[in-house]
Amino acid sequence: MNRSVCDAALYAEGFRNIQGLFGEFFVRAGSGEWELYAYPEVASGAAYSRIDIGLTRAPEQGRSIRGPRHRVLSAQAMTNNLPRIISELLAQSLDDTRMRCPKCGTRYVHLKEPHSGQSWSPFLSCDGAAMLSGRGANRGFACDGTMRGVAPIIVHK
Numbered sequence: 001m002n003r004s005v006c007d008a009a010l011y012a013e014g015f016r017n018i019q020g021l022f023g024e025f026f027v028r029a030g031s032g033e034w035e036l037y038a039y040p041e042v043a044s045g046a047a048y049s050r051i052d053i054g055l056t057r058a059p060e061q062g063r064s065i066r067g068p069r070h071r072v073l074s075a076q077a078m079t080n081n082l083p084r085i086i087s088e089l090l091a092q093s094l095d096d097t098r099m100r101c102p103k104c105g106t107r108y109v110h111l112k113e114p115h116s117g118q119s120w121s122p123f124l125s126c127d128g129a130a131m132l133s134g135r136g137a138n139r140g141f142a143c144d145g146t147m148r149g150v151a152p153i154i155v156h157k
């Protein structure tokens, strides 16, 4: 994915660039406490291998996407689909049922993806599943809720 084409598409839609601890990312105001967040994976200096776009809670430290995310795999898809992705995410930020855990109803869900060599499918897991995950006998979860019936990743080729 051509990096400058993708960056230009994000700037044109009101995103701003932020230099973070683990590389650069882009944010744009959403509604209420939600922020639109675009995280490029850099393949080389002039190219991205993909860009994930989703919602994050603005005050949250170390922004990470809650609920389903859009995964853009080409500069053309970025240019063509970004306005639609943004309007879908803005609608999603006004109705958080696609981001809130269906089991506890209080926490949000985040993406769990298999590492290479693992064969399970990506899914959305309650934030409570990460909270208390220790080792051995201390291993426990505040909530093991998962979200079904919602695509965790919407791919744009």
Ligand SMILES: [Zn+2]
Binding pocket: 101, 102, 103, 104, 105, 106, 107, 126, 127, 128, 143, 144, 145
């Ligand atoms: Zn939960």
